[in-house]
Amino acid sequence: MDHSFRAFIKQADEPFVGWDFSYITDSGRMRSEPLPWSYGSMAIRAIQQASSMLDMGTGGGEFLESLRPFPPSVYATESYLPNVTIAKARLTPLGVKVVQIEEDNRLPFQTGQFDLILNQHESFSAKEVRRILKNDGMFLTQQVGGLDCKGINEMLGVSINHEYADWSLKAALKELKTYNFEVIKACEDYPAQRFYDVGALVYYLKAIPWQVPNFDVEAFLPSLYKIHQKIEQKGYIDFTQHRFMVLAKAK
Template structure:
C-alpha cells in the first residue's frame, strides 16, 4: 500500500465520534499510550472523599471518573461547563443521586458560601476566590491541572499557533494564587509525561476531541504537515509529545 493511500485510511479512521471524556477508541486499542504520572490523583483524593459529608467534583466530563469513586458522600455535586458533555454527565450520574450542575469553573459558581468540605477538580478551570468562598473552614481543595505547555509539540509539528492564552499556567503560578486567596498548600508536584502516538489517525482523533489545542484544526488546513507526521511515524514507528500536569492539595485556613 502506498503512503498516500495509507494516510487517507488513517484520516478516515479518525472520523469515529467522540463523547464524554473517553479516549479509549485510540488508547484502548494501543494506538496511543501515555506515560504514567508520578502520582495518582485518585489516591491523593480518596481518603478525603471517603470522609467528606458534602463534596463537589468540578469539570466532571461525562462522569466517567466519578462513577469509579463509589461509595459516594451523603451529598455529592458535579459541575460540567462543556455543553456536549452535560447531558452525558446527567444520564450517567443523576441515577446515582449526584446533583449535576451546568457551570463553567471560570464563572461564579451557583453554590452557597462554605458549602463543601471537599472540592475536587481534575483539569477544570477555577477561580481561587470562588474556591475559598464555597469551601468550609478546614476543607480541602484538591486539583490536578493541565499546564500551559501541554502537547505544545503538536502545535509546533503542525505549524499552528502555540499561544493558548494560558502559556504561563504552571504549578508555581497556581500555588501563588491559592496562597494569596487564603489557602495553605499541603502538597504539590509537576511533571511532563510523554504521550506516544503510533499512527497519524490517532493524532487527528485526539485533536478533534480537544479543539482548544488548535482552534482552527482540520485535516484539509493542515494536510501537508499531517502527511509529514505520517511519514515520520512510518519511519520510526511512533512520535512522542509531552503533556504538562501538576497537582495541588490545599486546605482553607
C-alpha cells in the same frame, strides 16, 4: 499520500462522546507516560473523609463514577451542554446532582457548602473555590500546564495559546496562597504522550479544540503527512505533556 495515511485520517471521524478517549487508548494507539502521582488514588482517599463534595468539570461523569462510594452530598458541574446530558444520565441514579455552569468565578453554591472539591483538568477561580469550601476543607486539582504538547503545535506550524502559556504550578500556587489556602502537596511533571498512528493524533486534536484552534484536517494535510511518515519510520511519535497537581486546605 499513501493509502494507509488516508485510512488513518478517515478512521479519526469516529465521534467523541463525553470525556472518553477509550477509542484510541483501549486499542493502544495512544499512551501516556505514568505520572509520579495518582489523582484517582488521592481523590478516593479524600472522598473517604468527606461528607459533602463537588466535582468541577465532570465531563460525561465517567471519572467521577469510578470514585464511588460517595459521601452523602455530591454535586458535579459541567459547562459543555452535550456533556451535561450525558453526565446527568450517568450520575443522577448514583445520587449526584449535576449542575450546568457558564463561569468558574460564579458558581451556584452556598458559601462553605463543601468540605471537598475535586478538579481534574478544569479551569478554576481560587477565590470562588475558597468561598464555597468550608474552613479546613480540601481542594484537590490536577491541571494541564500551558506548555502541554507544544510539540504538536510546532509540527503543525501553529503557535501555542499564549493566554495559557504561563499556567504552571508556580502560577497556581501563587493564586491559591493569595486566597488563604495552605498547600499540603504539590508536584509538576512533563511526561511523554505517544501516538502510534496519525489517525489517533487527529482524533485527539478534534477532541481538544483548544490545542490547535480551528483545527481542520484538510488545512493541515501536508504537515499531518510528515508526521505520518515519521511514525512509519520509527513506529511512534512522542510529544511532551505538562501536568501538575495541588492538594490544598482552606484556612
